Amino acid sequence: MGLLTDLRDSISRVVDRLFSESEPKRIGIYGPPNAGKTTLANRIARDWTGDAIGPESHIPHETRRARRKENVEIERNGKKVTIDIVDTPGVTTKVDYKEFLEHDMEKDDAVRRSREATEGVAEAMHWLREDVDGVIYVLDSTKDPISQVNTMLIGIIESQDLPVLIFANKIDLEESNVERITNAYPQHETVELSALEGENMDEVYAKIAEYFA
């Protein structure tokens, strides 16, 4: 019996090591539409691999399928982590094609975009359940962070015990208010940044290396 227990323990140790060392962690970049998820994903991917992940746009729901960049090695302060970055479609409870019409889009295209965006949200939720080991939650710091979507998603993430970092993006904009985010989600570490301008990326990478190692 003791032998069996020992054997089981040693097997689980080996398995643990396999997962912790050789298997890159899959980090999902989540958040509402237009928070800057793809801009951040591209910034990280470019900084560490030289490639981008996907097209960025000021029109919401530009990312309608989850995109992945594998084996991104991030090293900071002596800590090194290898992650797969998953850039996910913006999560929302409502998609309306009329929103896209304001961006000079034809109705047919707007309706199609709307449908794809809806499917994208479904996909993002599915990834959250099945396929991520950690989450970077991106918020636009110029907007009110307390919304149904944010509360619900962060609640789900917490319920899964996934490590999560909250990124307060767009600090280059005047209306940015990081404190609002810090106060809204005091239980999580908030890192401020501008993915577009590359502000405070040192801290971003240090936190990623620390949190997801």
Added chain:
Amino acid sequence: MPHQCTTCGKVFPDGSKEMLSGCPSCGGNKFQFQPASSAGGTPADAAGGSDDTPTQRGAGTRDLTSSAADAVRERATETESRPDTGDEEVTVSDWVNSKRESGASADAARPDSSRASSTDAPAGPASRSPNDPASDSPSAPSGESSSDDSSRGWGEWPTAPNSPSETEPEPPRGTTAGEAAGSETAGSSDHAPHIRARETDEDTSQRSARSDVVTPEELAAAGAKHRESTERTEPGVTASDRNETPDEAEASAPQTAPPDVDGTTIEPSSDERPDLDQLREELNDQFESIKIVNPGQYELNLMELYDRDEYIISLREDGRYVIEVPDSWGPGSRED
């Protein structure tokens, strides 16, 4: 309205869970509502004089379509201005945890092969899962049949409009006879917090939807059982009541069966194509995770999307809709 596979023409009863794993006959995942003119296949016809409940429902459903759409819009605009509250934070995680626990036990009770086998062939009682409606109903947990949006994780998503629902049953949530029965023993809601109510409210339908594909026999059995057990009609069940059995439906289906596999080129053979608004309403009633308000306008239930294994729906503008089955979700299929 019954569903019809656009590939092989097989017909599925209203609220059928069979189709959620793809068409068992051909594996297709594109469906349409069976055209109303196909012989004897309409709910109203099938309901006939045998049972007056379905007839009432049939009429009521049509009434519902216009008023429901209005109500949806009204509610949507109402809730837009409503400030979000932070109190969901606690309940969301609690709910997920409790649901996942119950989900895990349901999974554990299910043989791994059950989904595959029951998808391939409608087997006899041997393939019955512990979670199927027929066997579930006697022991189903009781709970209030909550229509509180927020308690089901809906938030901004309006459920069935209030006014029609006073005379009409709730929208179908699958064949959950136990749910209706449970809702009548309201005593338990006194000590049960919202989370519990939510769990039981969701679980009977969710679990059965997730766990197994019901066979036609089970659908019929559940329907018959339910009709005996309660007068309060639960649409998912009565849906199967007021339809002919799938086998009969199949017999009448070939004349409407589209010849082509590619759904985009198929048109319903009937001239009387159902009104798109009506189709939308039917879909909304039967599936919960994505609500199609209008073409290009959707409301999403994030909790449902997160919780569900099976599918998403995309409604084509021609009245067809696509159900994604779990097999097509693999990480490999999503790589760019």
